[in-house]
Amino acid sequence: MDPTIQINQQVDIVPIFRAHAPELTVCVPWKMKYGIHEIIFTKFGMRHPTAKGKRMIHVFDMSDGVNDYRIEFDAERLIWTLVSMVEGM
């Protein structure tokens, strides 16, 4: 069964920019405020760029150690969206 839960909500994100990190993790979300929850990401899954027309979207797959979150950063409108999550079992 597909464990993905669609959310599609704008969220507050605290990203972290590292000066001397490998290319993969120069900039990653560190903390997310979603509703009343504050989630701190402990594991970086993957980042990949994608495009909506000519708009660049950076997709981050992050984990807080239990659940996985797919977060998108719209580089033109400068907004973060929590697209979906996968509940850890």
Added chain:
Amino acid sequence: MNNLNKEKAMIMHIDLNSAFATTEQQAHPSLRGKPMGVTNRISKECCVIAASYEAKYLGIKVGMRRSEAMAICPTFILLETDPPKYHVVYQKLMKIMRSYSPKTKMKSIDEGIIDFHGLEPVLNGRTLEDIGYEIKQRVKDEIGDWMRINIGIGTNRFLAKQAAGWHKPDGLDTLDHTNLYAYYKEMKLTDLNGIADRNEARLNAFGITTPMEFLNADEFKLKKQVFKSINGTYWYRRLRGYEIDDYETNLGMVGRQWVVKDPSDKDSYLQPCLSFLCETTGMKLRYREVEARGICVWVTYQNGEYWKGKRMHKTTFYTNQEIYRRALELFNQRPHGIVRTMGIYCYELTPSSRSQLSMFEDVVKKDWLTKAVDEINDFYGTFTVYAGTSLEGKKIIKQKIPFGGTEYFELLLKTA
């Protein structure tokens, strides 16, 4: 004995282990170590198009239906494909490979070849095994720590691919004249890439039941009796480590097929889907900068019957409207029945002559319209503007991941 190729193994084959499933596990740390798979569109009877190693250990195979997989493992997790994610992995893998040799070719989305011939001075005394281990580490560092690859090294593409599949997952093996006999003794005929059931039966009919017997068969017998074609000679040389698979293929046809979501005989359901297939075929034609003269529409029915209609035209065509008009003419001639699979392809391809001026205004207008729509779609995303006849079809048909070639990957990404 046996005239094996004794040159140094200089071809490296790189294969991502369960590429899509491993990529999803890389992106979703909570799925690592769990039996999971990937499918194009989750439905009741969808197929597993990639299974994780954990799932494969349980007996879940690629191509298995979801219900079969769930019967083996009730906690089996199935995700839908995410093409941009796989494209990043593909690009990064290609970038790593190209940093070693300009003679690099991706065979498909998850495997590629590096040809090291002529690069001995650049290797600085390092062996291909050393480079293989370095590539493995770079894949973990630059793509993700969960990513694993198989590497095979051989004197030709065939042996390199065989070597890559020898010790899965995460293997690295070399196949050359020193260990080729030992390898063939371990294998079955169907373990050889290119030998499936029909070729196996063909070989068995001439008393060849093992790879060693295949190797020991003489060239004349393979060519004149077993394969009855030049393929016999090709196999004779391929098995001995001589390169015969280093060639480029020409573009012969461009098309699209679709397994009908809800098998039906209703034109109101099938025609919009046909229109959508024609739109994607037109996009592919223009992407490859070719025009077609021939068109074929084919259908398989629920009762197992097959029908196809083909037509060759005097003039070339490439616009979505022209493809749909021609395809619909053929489609309407099909026998009545519940359609299970349908497809369309264009053939007799010639390089595009769109830059030539036309004397007829109506032809020019069609060109302008197609160009304008393509430009809009290129800017705002594919299928921003499309034909009204495809409206319902677009809702039903989902884009697929190209498993074989990677020619249309960029095009697919625009639609993803």
